[in-house]
Amino acid sequence: MTSEKKYPVTVLGAGSWGTALALLLARNGHTVLLWGHEAAQLERLERERQNRAYLPDIAFPANIQVHASIPEAVKSVSRFLIAVPSHAFRATLTALGPLMPNDAILAWATKGLEPGSGKLLSQVAIEVLGGRHALAVISGPTFAREVALNMPTALTVASEHEKAAEEVASWLRNERVRVYTSRDVAGVQLGGAIKNVMAIAAGISDGLGFGANARAALITRGLAELTRLGIAMGGQKETFMGLAGAGDLILTCTDNSSRNRRVGLALGQGRKLPEILADLGQEAEGVATSRELYQLAKKINVELPITEQVYRVLYENLPPQAAVEALLKRGPRQE
Known part of the structure; x- marks a missing residue:
């Protein structure tokens, strides 16, 4: 109604x-x-x-x-x-x-x-x-x-x-x-912001041809990353399991209607960011958000490994393949 x-x-x-x-x-x-x-x-x-x-x-x-x-x-x-x-x-x-x-x-x-x-x-x-x-x-x-x-x-x-x-x-x-x-004003905003960075990561993985297993792993660990930062910033865990968290994350990481995912796909296929953004013709919020989240994570001492690698690809010209290898080489830990 x-x-x-x-x-x-x-x-x-x-x-x-x-x-x-x-x-x-x-x-x-x-x-x-x-x-x-x-x-x-x-x-x-x-x-x-x-x-x-x-x-x-x-x-x-x-x-x-x-x-x-x-x-x-x-x-x-x-x-x-x-x-x-x-x-x-x-x-x-x-x-x-x-x-x-x-x-x-x-x-x-x-x-x-x-x-x-x-x-x-x-x-x-x-x-x-x-x-x-x-x-x-x-x-x-x-x-x-x-x-x-x-x-x-x-x-x-x-x-x-x-x-x-x-x-x-x-x-x-x-x-x-x-x-x-x-x-949960903070949590709903953070879910909507962080998922765009994760969509770039999922796009990079698919652009490199890494398949469904890698995409599922990135989405799952991306949700953990989103939740970890969101709670540290005052959000509620339940929010990140809902529409503004997991729902939006799954959507933007898996469908090519997502501009952020398309940015990642093109990066994984070897294209350069300025050219990608020019062709896109619209905002891809995850590009700027990755920089803000990377700096925020350092300030409040929250570990965001996926965000860090996306930031390095976008702003430090790290090759996408090297970013994925850096994630895979992280030390073993409990989930």
């Missing part, structure tokens, strides 16, 4: 994920004001009434309005959903903050840590907004196109404010989308 009250919702970020969420909200009866930072792209979206670059052949319903101006996109709105890349999160919030009413609810579906600081996006939101608004994070095993096509999906919404979590869940919930709520 969807919420009886249909607030207008501003979606900030008109990439594949932001557009998919806008389509879901519109399908659920909300007026959606969709904003993106590229005026030319937004003009195309409005003219063609679809996002041909990222989600072709999925028509926009009449209740999606496209806006190139943040002030226009947020006028008379008190419900906001951010789906910009992590590197643009702070700047987007900085522009949005002064325009938000006191009773606003802000949710985001960005999966990553802030580049440069390694902060959780909830920490960034509190810094920028001063704790004046209810905050929620949306995560789980989701590919944008499947959500846009109204295929069965399950999500988690986490907030320290139970009413905010339930309201944001009601924006998204329908007969095809099941939404759970959580109070």
